Amino acid sequence: xxxxLDDLLKILNPQIVGSLKRAIELGKWxxxxxxxxxxxxxxxxxxxxxxxxxxxxxxxxxxxxxxxxPCADKHEDETVxxxxx
Numbered sequence: 001x002x003x004x005l006d007d008l009l010k011i012l013n014p015q016i017v018g019s020l021k022r023a024i025e026l027g028k029w030x031x032x033x034x035x036x037x038x039x040x041x042x043x044x045x046x047x048x049x050x051x052x053x054x055x056x057x058x059x060x061x062x063x064x065x066x067x068x069x070p071c072a073d074k075h076e077d078e079t080v081x082x083x084x085x
Contacts, residue, residue, distance in 0.1 A: 008046045017050050021061065 019030070020043040028034045035043070051060040058065070 005042055005045050005049075008042055009049060012046060012050045014054075017047055020047050 023029055023035055024040055024043050024047070027040070047061060057063055
């Protein structure tokens with residue numbers, strides 16, 4: 001389908017990005033042909049590239065929302081006592 005990431009990036013739009021995500025998820029193109037490892041990697045790179053420029057952080061693949069309270073703040077008032085064993 002595509003020989004390079006540049007070839008793929010030139011045609012991206014939301015519909016194509018959705019199709020690429022689906023192909024990665026299923027491991028095959030809509031016609032049933034399996035993705036090669038190189039195609040899977042190129043599609044993944046293209047999705048990340050497109051989302052970095054066109055999607056809010058919350059809607060990107062792999063987004064993990066920040067914790068309301070960071071872990072370091074959670075134990076701020078506790079005293080740690082080391083015990084020699």
